Structure formats: C-alpha cells, structure tokens
Amino acid sequence: MPTLWDEVSVGRITLPHRLAMAPMTRSRALPDGSPTSLMAQYYTQRASMGLLITESVQPSGDGQGYLLTPGIYRPEHVAAWRQVTDAVHAAGAHIFLQLMHVGRTSHPDNTPHHRQALAPSAITPGTEILTSAGMQASPQPREMTNDDIVKTIADFRHAARQAIEAGADGIELHGANGYLLHQFLSPNANHRSDKYGGSTKNRSRFVIEVATAVADEIGSDRVGIRLSPGQATGGIDEGNGVAEQYHHLVATLEPLGLAYLHLVQIGDEELLRHIRHTWSSALLVHRPGRDLDTLSNDVETGTADIVPVGRWALANPDLIERLRDNAPLNEPDPSTFYGGGRAGYTDYPTLND
C-alpha cells in the first residue's frame, strides 16, 4: 500500500513524495508578462513540495485575462522563466508551467492588445473581473472562427516549446475552472454548430486537439492536463451530461500517454472511480480544502497517485516538514493572494524562523 511519503514517477521525473504544489495565480509578473526574481524566490522557497505546478501562464496575448499574470510566448518570457526554473532545479524540485487561455473570462483592459476576447461562442460569462479601473463585467466575447481555432492550437504548441526552452520539466494544460478549454466542453458556453460543438464528442474536440499538438511538440510524457468535471465557475454549467462528457474526454486523452491527469474533485465519487479505472498514468486528485487524513487516504486506497495542495503550500514554504512533524500551519492571507510584493508572498515564516 503506497503512503503519502513514498516516491512516485510522473512522466520523465521521479518525485520524493505524493504531495505537490497546486497551480495558484499570484499576479506578480512584470506588465510585459515576464516573471521576476521575486517569483523565482517564491517557488524556490517551496522546493520541498517536489513538483511545483506554476500559476497560470498565458500562451498568447489573447490568452491573458488577469492583471500581471506571466506569459510564455516571447523571447523575454523564456529568458526570465529560465531564472525561475534554474533556481527551482538548484533547490531540488521539478516545475511544470500551467498553460491557461482564459477565453471569455477576460477584459480588453487587461490584455496587451486590448482586443475583444475569444470564446467558443459569443456568450458572456456573467462574471466580473478585476481591471486597473476596478471590477468590471467581462464583455461579450467573439465567437472563434476556424482560423482562430487553428491559431490558438498553434499558440499552445509554441508556448509548450517555449516552456521547455525555458527549462521547465513540462506543462499542464488548464482545462478546468471555466477557462477556454472548459468553455468548449460546456454546453452552456459552447453553442457551435461546426465540428467543435453540438455533441459530447464535438465539444471535446478542441481540448483533444490542443493536447495532441502540445504532446507532439514536447513529448506526451511532459504534458499534464487539469480538468474539473461539473465545476460551475466562470458561468459554466455542464448540465446533466457531466459523466458522459468526461468518460468520453478521458477515454480519448488516455491513448495520448500524457504524464498525468489532474482532477479537481468536487464530489462525484462514481465518476472519479470510473476515471481512475480508465486512466493509466499518474492521477492527481485535488479535493479543495481537505485535511491530511483525506489526502493520505486517497493515496493509500489508490484513488490518487498524487494529492496537490494549494493554500497550505502558499502559506507554508516548509509545508512538507510541518506535515511530517505534525507542526501547526500558517494561515493564508487572502488579501495578498493577487498582486503586491513580498508581503503575503515570500515572507511567510518557516518553523526555523
């Protein structure tokens, strides 16, 4: 029976234990999308997490939704990420960049070119987003043409290559939480009548084409994907067909031989069992806000190979040591989650402090 503290292989890499750092946007990149030395310090401080899945990184100007998020599509981004990956590797950890295209969850004020957002259909998410002028409604996006789809897949492919050139161990496709890939999957966000909409199979097509392209570009064993079946964020409502949608999607992704599948598990245990049975490489199961016993239980019962954690890792640079020693944890401070400097970022104390 595996335990939380056993090694595990993911694609080309071997990790020292079954915890990992979940992706968390912190909005501390430069306005041009370059990561900073402070970001290198933040990730390096958390090296004992073994696998660091970065905050969302946009693969193109179109892919940006939030202020001060990093990109990986220009030469200066590659050079700046190299400083992060070198520092993380020197500290003994591995790093996957999470590639996120936000689709309609955006605002022209927040993108470098200020263009109308792209989405599967011209349907607003009905949500607000933080801009430099305060909270504003995300405006109606433009329905992607076939050329837009081809270009967006090429952008993902390019970004994956750039991530590897920047020294990353791999990339995670963000197919969860209501962003572009999830928008294609969801019948209330995707009203297309071409081969990318209508049926379960058609709604899955864009996600599969993106995954196939990046796997072809950098090797499937350096690609993970995050999915959140049934999660109603960003105006998403997947309706009654969630199980059918994700049975099909996971069964079609499986033969690609990706490094891992990262599930945000929000309740359907039967679907989770089905996916565990279908998926043969590493399965990361992320149950938001759970305790250590639940994490251990998921590993010991074989439900998950790896159990990523978010806010615990954000607030505790030495989380692994604290969990091993049963020491108390620092509380995360939500007021410093997005944007700012060192406060609430690199100044959370360790036990030694």
Ligand SMILES: Cc1cc2nc3c(=O)[nH]c(=O)nc-3n(C[C@H](O)[C@H](O)[C@H](O)COP(=O)(O)O)c2cc1C
């Ligand atoms: C500040 C913050 C930023 C987040 N940004 C991302 C993100 O960029 N990509 C993503 O997939 N999830 C993101 N999440 C969700 C986390 O990965 C995770 O699922 C969530 O925090 C719940 O897990 P936890 O209880 O372990 O924190 C974010 C969460 C927080 C708190």
